Amino acid sequence: MSFLSASLARIKPSATIAVSQKARELKAAGRDIIALSSGQPDFDTPDNIKRAAIAAIGRGETKYTAVAGITELREAIVDKFKRENQLDYTVAQTIVSNGGKQVIANALMATVNPGDEVIVPAPYWVSYPELVSLCGGTTVFAQASRASNYKLTASELEAAITPRTKWLMFNSPCNPSGAAYTREELQALAEVLLRHPHVWILSDDIYEHLTYGDFKFTTPAQLAPQLYERTLTMNGVSKAYAMTGWRIGYAGGPLALIKAMEKIQGQTTSGASSVSQWAAVEALTGPQDYIAMSREVFQERRDLVVSMLNAAPGLDCPTPEGAFYVFPSCVELLGKRTEDGAVLNTDEDFVSALLQAEGVALVHGSAFGQAGNFRLSYAAATEQLRDACARVQRFCATLR
Structure with a gap:
């Protein structure tokens, strides 16, 4: 509509936020969804930091x-x-x-x-x-x-x-x-x-x-x-x-x-x-011990996810040096068909079909400027990651 700023036409909604919202909606509708689309640690904020916030409120730092x-x-x-x-x-x-x-x-x-x-x-x-x-x-x-x-x-x-x-x-x-x-x-x-x-x-x-x-x-x-x-x-x-x-x-x-x-x-x-x-x-x-603890857990999760995704037919997952994402290529699977006959022409088709078939929410690589890939966040519980990667393996194995 002409009332809105022309600058709005220059930008797109955040793909990561959009996928996370879709996952929340499906979960609210009763679907068994594992959302690995969001870039935030699953750990709680350390207690010393929460106590400092409470103390600040008590002092009237508001x-x-x-x-x-x-x-x-x-x-x-x-x-x-x-x-x-x-x-x-x-x-x-x-x-x-x-x-x-x-x-x-x-x-x-x-x-x-x-x-x-x-x-x-x-x-x-x-x-x-x-x-x-x-x-x-x-x-x-x-x-x-x-x-x-x-x-x-x-x-x-x-x-x-x-x-x-x-x-x-x-x-x-x-x-x-x-x-x-x-x-x-x-x-x-x-x-x-x-x-x-x-x-x-x-x-x-x-x-x-x-x-x-x-x-x-x-x-x-x-x-x-x-x-x-x-x-x-x-x-x-x-x-x-x-x-x-x-x-x-x-x-x-x-x-x-x-x-x-x-x-x-x-x-x-x-x-x-x-x-x-x-x-x-x-x-x-304050104390910095949380950083080393969380880093150790994230490294274990990274190694698990990389291993399981590389065992999935058609995926190539490099081992990242940092952050809490992996960014596998699914190029070998593009052009294949799902069990219901849908052709996976793009990485967005791949993650959409995966979400529909297995309830795993990921973000397509083209949203990050790299077509043929997808991003998975391993900032989630280890057993949840194991389950999600098993679902990805199962989905990839069904493509023809």
Whole structure:
């Protein structure tokens, strides 16, 4: 309808949210559904963090806060960046937002003009290109391949850069693939970026603490200090501390950019929830044993899911270095028919037929810019994952 903004025509609804909602509706209708479409830990928020929130309520910490966040949380963020990433920021160089998504939206709204290009490596988190479009920018997709485990190479990055490039969206470990960049892989990308000083880097580190085995996480501004002045390093408490509903994201970056983001936030949401901010202070400064515990469980789940999916006829599932997703290829199954005669022409056909036949809700890979794949979140109970993967195996075995 003409009353609505033309910007709405530039964006699509979130595919992950849509699949999760469909799964909820089917479950409410009585179907036996296992939903592995949502990117949130199934663990409860640690008790010390919940107690900190309750204590904050008891102290009356329930008023508006400064737009950029309470000083105590911003100081904790400064300490976190120094302790874990060897990055030096002042309190004024930090901002607290209503989740990591708002950090990204603020940054793009504050910097992107019509005609500006933002490089988004594919496969990508579904919201990156939509936020770029909402802000009037142009997304340039840099397609990674299975050969590189869905990680962007230096040559692919170089080919995507033009004089109009403003940002590179960088996500490691990556949603949806779980791929994480080694220091050597990151160094190769940094060398390209150093040759193009007009390109800024938005480093989405939200899965920083979810890496497995001997993998060592490194963030771009840490590896290449020359990039510090044009890097926004974004993180949050949602994934690392099972705090998705608390809605706290944060970032550190150049002062002028942070001030511009604060200006945007001041006219949209103002500050994040006061109680959630005090809970986040405890998350960043309190005991960190939850992280190691959850990482161990997620690694066990990853290994189970990878093994079972690779045993399914026609699936190829690489082993991710981080996050809590696997991103298998179902290309070999496209063109086959289900038991009721439906042809699976696309990855979306595959996940739709799987949901109908076996009650397992996954997200099709084309929603993430990689046709022929699907994403499965293993942030679910181990027995539920075992059951879901057995159903996937059964479904794949019936295709002809």
